Amino acid sequence: MTVAQTTQETPSPIEVTEATLPSLDKLSISDETTTAPTEPESNPTNPENPTTEDPIKIKKPALQERLARGDVPFTFGQRFLDDTQDVFSHNAWDHVEPDEEFLNFTEVQLNLQRENPVDEEAKLKYNENPAKFWDKFYKFNTKNFFKDRKWLGIEFPSLFECVKEGAGDKRILEVGAGAGNTFFPLLRENHNDKLRLVAADYSKKAIQVIREQEEFKTAHESGVADAVVWDLSAVGEDGGCSRPEGVEPNSLDAVIMVFVFSALAPDQWEQAVKNVSGLLKKGGKVLFRDYGRGDLAQVRMKKGRYLQENFYIRGDGTRVYFFDEEELRTEMEKGGLKVDHFAFDRRMIVNRQRRLKMFRCWAQMVCTKE
Numbered sequence: 205m206t207v208a209q210t211t212q213e214t215p216s217p218i219e220v221t222e223a224t225l226p227s228l229d230k231l232s233i234s235d236e237t238t239t240a241p242t243e244p245e246s247n248p249t250n251p252e253n254p255t256t257e258d259p260i261k262i263k264k265p266a267l268q269e270r271l272a273r274g275d276v277p278f279t280f281g282q283r284f285l286d287d288t289q290d291v292f293s294h295n296a297w298d299h300v301e302p303d304e305e306f307l308n309f310t311e312v313q314l315n316l317q318r319e320n321p322v323d324e325e326a327k328l329k330y331n332e333n334p335a336k337f338w339d340k341f342y343k344f345n346t347k348n349f350f351k352d353r354k355w356l357g358i359e360f361p362s363l364f365e366c367v368k369e370g371a372g373d374k375r376i377l378e379v380g381a382g383a384g385n386t387f388f389p390l391l392r393e394n395h396n397d398k399l400r401l402v403a404a405d406y407s408k409k410a411i412q413v414i415r416e417q418e419e420f421k422t423a424h425e426s427g428v429a430d431a432v433v434w435d436l437s438a439v440g441e442d443g444g445c446s447r448p449e450g451v452e453p454n455s456l457d458a459v460i461m462v463f464v465f466s467a468l469a470p471d472q473w474e475q476a477v478k479n480v481s482g483l484l485k486k487g488g489k490v491l492f493r494d495y496g497r498g499d500l501a502q503v504r505m506k507k508g509r510y511l512q513e514n515f516y517i518r519g520d521g522t523r524v525y526f527f528d529e530e531e532l533r534t535e536m537e538k539g540g541l542k543v544d545h546f547a548f549d550r551r552m553i554v555n556r557q558r559r560l561k562m563f564r565c566w567a568q569m570v571c572t573k574e
């Protein structure tokens with residue numbers, strides 16, 4: 205029995221060796237078919253995130269079905285596991301805290317990672333020009349790589365107020381828009397001719413992918429959409445805030461940050477929040493979702509990926525951080541953003557055939573500029 209294998213009755217002893225790790229590696233951690241918000245999908249070029257082997261198939265209710273059943277923001281999935289149920293009777297359970305076995309496995313893994321960090325020379329390479337690695341990423345993974353974020357309508361309803369017919373002058377920026385998997389679903393819902401929706405990313409290639417879409421071209425011609433290259437962590441020319449071209453200070457109703465903050469190094473957080481805060485109007489909102497501390501994607505990181513505590517380099521050279529609640533709250537508040545709502549979306553994914561339990565964790569937040 206390997207480390208992540210369990211039976212319900214008799215939890216296996218933790219036995220983490222290099223030899224046991226491949227059993228985890230072979231699992232896809234893509235969220236493509238899960239019921240709630242998703243994170244970036246597995247990267248086929250990344251040995252830590254194989255996509256096709258042993259996919260975990262979980263039937264996903266359609267957005268309309270979720271809206272109809274009255275799903276509300278920050279409640280996430282509704283499949284609860286209680287003592288009477290067989291954990292292996294379904295593929296996924298919501299709101300499940302990691303069990304002791306997974307926590308022990310996590311501890312062993314994190315120690316292994318710390319003892320085998322990225323070497324100093326490589327660290328410099330990854331931190332010097334991180335956009336370069338995302339450019340490469342979008343060269344190979346264009347618009348179909350990440351799954352469209354259809355859950356936006358449930359988790360961040362304030363966004364959808366902005367796209368209703370007659371909502372009036374509304375300005376939204378998505379930072380780290382990538383290939384537009386958040387940007388386009390929102391654009392498709394738009395009935396507000398006074399909306400201005402801007403996608404920003406520091407990867408030139410990502411912005412090119414967005415600009416090449418017919419949907420973008422039409423919306424751009426009508427003055428609704430724009431897409432610009434911008435580094436969220438940039439320092440402004442005067443040493444203050446930086447802003448994307450065409451976006452005025454204190455002008456935005458909302459800034460969307462979906463899996464972008466995790467790509468920054470911790471010493472970039474302060475400037476990034478300052479920039480976002482400087483762009484929002486008073487009462488404007490930040491809508492945030494990203495990796496939570498102890499997520500399977502962190503735990504499974506192998507030797508030679510550790511940059512610093514909770515910060516790693518993926519196989520494709522892109523960086524990723526895993527957050528806890530306190531540090532996110534602190535950073536937002538330092539930048540003048542009040543955290544209205546914070547929750548971890550936790551899910552246990554089960555591989556029934558192999559009797560494996562895996563724990564996912566995402567942080568979700570809504571903040572307001574005071």
Ligand SMILES: C[S@@+](CC[C@H](N)C(=O)[O-])C[C@H]1O[C@@H](n2cnc3c(N)ncnc32)[C@H](O)[C@@H]1O
Binds near residue numbers: 335338381404435462
């Ligand atoms: C994981 S992808 C998420 C893409 C998109 N938000 C989505 O939900 O599909 C992260 C994106 O953030 C971008 N990014 C990372 N650091 C950035 C920074 N400092 N400024 C702007 N964009 C950044 C990357 O280029 C990449 O496109």
